[in-house]
Amino acid sequence: MSRIDTTFAKLKQQQRKALIPFITAGDPSQQLTVPLMHGLVAAGADVLELGVPFSDPMADGPTIQRASERALKNGMSLRGVLGMVAEFRKQDATTPVVLMGYGNPIEAMGWEVFAQRCAEVGVDGVLTVDFPPEESHDAFEHLQRYNIAPIFLLAPTTKEARIQQVAKLARGYVYYVSLKGVTGSGSIDLSAIEDKMPQLRKHIQLPIGVGFGIRDAATAKAVAKLCDGVVVGSRIVQEIESSNDNNVVANVVKLVNELRVAIDN
Amino acid sequence: MRRRSQHSSKRLNRLTYNFPDSTGHFGQFGGTYMAETLIPAVEELTAQYLRFKDDPEFKAELAYELKHYVGRPSPIYHAKRLSESLGGAQIYLKREDLNHTGAHKINSAMGQALLAKRMGKKRVIAETGAGMHGVATATVAARFGMECIVYMGAEDIQRQAPNVFRMKLLGATVVPVESGSKTLKDACNEAIRDWVTNVESTFYIFGTAAGPHPYPMMVRDFQSVIGNEARVQMPEMIGRQPDAVIACVGGGSNAIGLFHPYIEVPNVQIIGVEAGGYGIASGKHAAPLTANAKVGVLHGNKVNLMQDENGQIIETHSISAGLDYPGVGPEHCLLKEIGRAQYVAADDDEAIAAFDALCRFEGIIPALESSHALAHAIKIAPTMAKDKVLLVNLSGRGDKDMNTVARIKGITL
Numbered sequence: 001m002s003r004i005d006t007t008f009a010k011l012k013q014q015q016r017k018a019l020i021p022f023i024t025a026g027d028p029s030q031q032l033t034v035p036l037m038h039g040l041v042a043a044g045a046d047v048l049e050l051g052v053p054f055s056d057p058m059a060d061g062p063t064i065q066r067a068s069e070r071a072l073k074n075g076m077s078l079r080g081v082l083g084m085v086a087e088f089r090k091q092d093a094t095t096p097v098v099l100m101g102y103g104n105p106i107e108a109m110g111w112e113v114f115a116q117r118c119a120e121v122g123v124d125g126v127l128t129v130d131f132p133p134e135e136s137h138d139a140f141e142h143l144q145r146y147n148i149a150p151i152f153l154l155a156p157t158t159k160e161a162r163i164q165q166v167a168k169l170a171r172g173y174v175y176y177v178s179l180k181g182v183t184g185s186g187s188i189d190l191s192a193i194e195d196k197m198p199q200l201r202k203h204i205q206l207p208i209g210v211g212f213g214i215r216d217a218a219t220a221k222a223v224a225k226l227c228d229g230v231v232v233g234s235r236i237v238q239e240i241e242s243s244n245d246n247n248v249v250a251n252v253v254k255l256v257n258e259l260r261v262a263i264d265n
Numbered sequence: 266m267r268r269r270s271q272h273s274s275k276r277l278n279r280l281t282y283n284f285p286d287s288t289g290h291f292g293q294f295g296g297t298y299m300a301e302t303l304i305p306a307v308e309e310l311t312a313q314y315l316r317f318k319d320d321p322e323f324k325a326e327l328a329y330e331l332k333h334y335v336g337r338p339s340p341i342y343h344a345k346r347l348s349e350s351l352g353g354a355q356i357y358l359k360r361e362d363l364n365h366t367g368a369h370k371i372n373s374a375m376g377q378a379l380l381a382k383r384m385g386k387k388r389v390i391a392e393t394g395a396g397m398h399g400v401a402t403a404t405v406a407a408r409f410g411m412e413c414i415v416y417m418g419a420e421d422i423q424r425q426a427p428n429v430f431r432m433k434l435l436g437a438t439v440v441p442v443e444s445g446s447k448t449l450k451d452a453c454n455e456a457i458r459d460w461v462t463n464v465e466s467t468f469y470i471f472g473t474a475a476g477p478h479p480y481p482m483m484v485r486d487f488q489s490v491i492g493n494e495a496r497v498q499m500p501e502m503i504g505r506q507p508d509a510v511i512a513c514v515g516g517g518s519n520a521i522g523l524f525h526p527y528i529e530v531p532n533v534q535i536i537g538v539e540a541g542g543y544g545i546a547s548g549k550h551a552a553p554l555t556a557n558a559k560v561g562v563l564h565g566n567k568v569n570l571m572q573d574e575n576g577q578i579i580e581t582h583s584i585s586a587g588l589d590y591p592g593v594g595p596e597h598c599l600l601k602e603i604g605r606a607q608y609v610a611a612d613d614d615e616a617i618a619a620f621d622a623l624c625r626f627e628g629i630i631p632a633l634e635s636s637h638a639l640a641h642a643i644k645i646a647p648t649m650a651k652d653k654v655l656l657v658n659l660s661g662r663g664d665k666d667m668n669t670v671a672r673i674k675g676i677t678l
Contacts, residue, residue, distance in 0.1 A: 055577040056450060056563060058457045059300040065444055077575040103298065104561045108576025130298045130562065134288065155302040157464060162304070180302055181462040 003096040003124045004149055004172040007046050008207045008228065017263050018173075018229030019044055019220075020209055021236050021256055022100065024051035024067035025084055026076030028240055028248060034087045035249050036240075041095050043253040044260030047173075049127070049231065052081050052101030059129045061184035063234040066241065078105040078114070086121035098125035098151055098172070106139070115142040125149035125172045133162075133169050140169060153177050156192060160199060167203040173229060176200060176210045184234030188213040193226050217262035224263045232259060282528055284599060289478020292602060294595035297477045298562045303457070306464045307565075311479040313384050318486065323379065330375050331490065334408065335365045337372075338494045341502060341656070347626040347643075354649035356642050357507065358629070358659040359495055361519065368632065368661030369491060369519040370401035374470055376487035378405035381468035388412040388467045392456040394421055394449035394515070395587030395634060396428025397661055398472030403437035405470075413437040416455040420447040421586045428665050446580040449515075449590045453564050473516025474594040477565030481595050488522025495656060496526050503654060509534035512658035513638040514608065515551065515588035517597045519660035525596075528605060537597060538641040540583035541610030551581035551589050554601050554608035568592045569601075584613040584669065585633035587661075611640035617673060619643050620663065632661035633669065 001009070011018055021040050025033050037048055053071035057064060078101075085097050099118070106114050106128065118126065126148055131139060133152060143150050149172030154163060157180065166174065176196070178188050193210060200208055210223050211231025220230045236252060243251045284291045289311075297307055317323040331337040340363065344356045361369040374391075381389055389411050393399030399415040406413035415432055419441045422429050432439050445451040453476075460469045474484040492510070499506050510527050512520035514537040527533045542550030550556065553569040561570035563578060571579050571591035583589040600606035611619070616633055619640035623631050631639060635658065642655045649655075663670070671678050 055445065055579075056454050058454045058564070059302075059461065061458070062444075069444075072577060077577075079575070102562075104563060104570070104572065104578070105576035107561050108559065108572060108574065129300050130565070132297065132299065132301060132304050134304075135296050135298050135567075153301040155300075155305075157302055157305040159305060177302060180464055182458045185462065 002147065002149060002172065003094060004047065007096050008173065011046060017224040017227070018046040018207065018209065019256070019260055019263055020047045020049055020229050020231040021045050022049040022051060022231060022233035023236060023240065024053055024064065024071050025081040026053060026071030026074045027067040027237070028070060028245065030074055030076060030080065032245065032248060033084050036252060037088050038091065039249045039253045040256055041092060043256035045095070045256060047096045047098060047229070049098045049100045049233070050081065050085070052078055052099055052105060054102040054105060057102065059182055061182040061234060063184045063237050063241070067237045078109055082117050082121050082123070085123050089122040096124040097122065098127060099123055100127040101129065103128045103131045111139050111142040115146040115148055118148045119146035123148060125151045127151040127153070127175065129153065133165055136169070151175055154200065156180055156196060163200060163203045170204070170206055173207040173209050174204050175231065176208055176227065177212045178210050178223070179213045181212065183212055186213055188219060188223065190222055190226070193223065197226055217258045220259045221262040230263060284596065285478060285482050289482070291481070291595045291599040293560065294568055294598040295478060295481055295566050297565065298567065299477045299565045300461060302461050303464060306460070307477050307479070314380060314479050314483050317380060317383055323383070327376055327379055330379070331372070335371050335375060336363065337490065338498070339363050341495065341498045343502070344627050347622060348646065350626055351643060351646040353647040353651060354508070354645070354653035354655050355651070356646060357654060357656045359491060359523065359656060361491060361658060361660045362629070362631065362635070362662035366397070366401050366404050367664065368397040368401065369488060369522060370398040370472060371404065372490055372522065373484045373487040373518060374398065374401035374405045377468065377470045378409055378411070381411065381470070382409055384468065386466065386468035388463065389470050390414045390416070390456050390459050390467055391470045392416050392449065392452040392472060394452065394589060395585065395632070396421070396425040396432070396665060397587060399437070399439070400428055400431050400435070402470045403432040403435035406437060407435045414459065415439050416442050416452040416459070418442050418446070418448040418452050421449065421452070424586050424669055425665055426668060448586065450578065457564070473518040474521045474596060475516045475564065475566055475568065475592060481566065484518050485521045485525055485596060488518050489525050491519065491522040491658065492524065492526030495523065496530070499656065506530055506533050507654040507656035509536055510656045511536045511538060511638050511642050513538050513588060513634050513660060514554070514593060514597060515540065515590050515634065516592070517594040519658050521594060521596055523658045524600065524606060535600065535606035536641060537606055537608045538638045539608060539610045540585060540588035540637055541612035541615070542582040544612050545610055549582040550610065551583040551591065552610040553591065553593050554597060555610040563592050566595050568595050568598050584616060585637065587632070587634040588637065609641055611637040615640040615644070617670070620670065629659070630663040631659055632663045633666045635660045
């Protein structure tokens with residue numbers, strides 16, 4: 001069983017929901033990413049989404065765009081991100097790590113080399129925002145060979161036939177984008193998520209995480225009731241942006257802990 | 266008999282070039298590399314485009330607008346004094362600069378606006394580099410009473426101030442884009458973000474023959490009016506087709522519009538001219554095909570792409586905002602790969618020299634983008650016999666470039 005599957009199975013047994021925070025690797029600095037990852041776990045994160053910065057993050061709002069710019073300025077590369085996961089694994093052998101980003105840095109490395117490196121360093125899943133199932137044949141083949149879960153997005157605009165298609169290919173969990181828009185934008189429509197869930201559940205046996213637009217503990221709690229996991233990105237990245245090197249880990253731990261408590265109660 | 270079999274093998278070749286395939290791929294290039302939220306939107310667009318493109322009513326309306334509003338067909342002009350000064354091949358110009366709004370961009374903006382109208386979309390968005398596509402979109406939006414938002418890099422807003430004012434006069438909202446390199450690629454990113462957010466109400470009028478399927482096909486089809494007219498006009502003028510067709514390539518919409526109808530015409534050389542910037546060797550250019558840039562994925566399609574070894578997109582340089590883009594349309598990548606077209610670069614200085622030459626010899630002020638195509642014609646014409654003919658796509662006029670050219674010449678307007 002993969003780390004992702006084990007994690008969700010355990011949560012299900014405990015009747016708890018997953019908390020899945022996102023940070024961009026290399027933001028605010030390369031040195032602080034691994035400490036932040038450990039801090040997230042200590043604060044109650046179940047799965048970590050680690051952003052691979054890209055020069056042209058088309059699906060991201062201003063907050064994560066700025067994080068990508070800072071990370072690239074700090075010399076972050078896909079190679080470097082994989083190194084960070086290896087470093088993280090020295091102390092944490094159980095928490096699943098999912099890399100999230102855009103396809104081109106992986107294309108440049110080559111999917112086969114990438115998948116092999118993922119397996120070596122202990123990456124569990126990969127989410128490429130701009131590679132829908134139609135364009136993921138090569139990617140899927142290599143990821144599967146090394147037991148890396150391809151994580152797919154579903155959106156409010158996704159039609160039933162595509163949900164079925166994604167259900168066949170997806171491993172680990174499925175990430176439902178709760179609003180039409182870029183990351184960090186707008187406010188979430190809870191009743192729309194509630195309405196969409198039965199259609200998703202009909203085809204998808206995997207756990208369903210919901211993200212985009214979750215900005216506070218109350219919303220996280222309300223969303224958690226409707227699905228299997230809550231993804232929080234821009235809000236955490238914002239906390240990193242407004243902190244300094246000395247207090248960033250503590251501030252992020254405090255925020256994520258508040259989310260954890262809200263979700264569990 | 267022999268002649269006949271040669272003829273039929275040509276016909277066979279003709280039948281084999283049929284791109285994109287049903288999934289929007291031009292060989293290994295193209296595709297639909299988009300975030301999930303937009304996939305249903307591009308699928309819907311493909312379905313609607315395929316439904317209307319051969320619809321007699323749609324075709325008639327487009328033909329009417331192109332004739333009476335855009336001013337088509339655009340003439341072909343024999344640049345005699347320029348040709349004489351070079352002492353070689355004859356240079357002919359396809360005068361897209363004479364279209365309403367001053368460039369080829371309106372051909373596709375009009376087609377897409379008519380499609381938007383049929384799809385019931387009342388809000389259109391666009392990205393723009395030099396501003397010509399923004400102006401064309403603002404124009405058709407005014408013509409059909411649609412709300413129009415144009416995304417433009419802050420750097421380009423500086424370079425192309427007159428076009429910004431034109432868009433505003435036409436009722437469009439021009440949004441400056443401050444992220445990344447603040448040029449065309451960043452304007453594209455921002456327009457895509459708008460589309461993700463407003464996908465149900467909004468039609469994205471894309472400016473070039475790139476992006477996710479169906480844009481490379483749809484924009485090419487709308488721009489092919491250029492080459493289709495030329496194929497009729499050249500025999501009328503000189504009794505045959507030209508020896509070469511030449512066009513500038515940024516994303517490559519004017520080029521594919523001229524080239525596509527010539528792909529299956531034998532003995533016509535096809536030459537795309539990219540922006541050489543400070544020179545290919547300098548690395549500061551916008552010529553992914555000439556420089557053999559690695560294949561990658563950006564803005565919804567797989568193409569030759571200027572990137573570093575880590576797959577990050579690198580900043581490009583060109584004197585011309587309209588060519589200042591790290592990628593290129595997927596069909597150009599394919600045409601290069603199969604050897605049907607050749608891609609070269611003209612640098613900033615060569616483009617300026619060509620710009621000056623056309624002003625002085627012919628009384629035509631070309632766009633800096635089109636000046637790149639002209640620069641290559643000027644380079645090769647002297648090496649060719651006087652009865653050879655080069656057809657250059659004069660894709661736009663240079664009024665918008667007055668500030669840039671004045672600055673280069675050290676003149677304050």
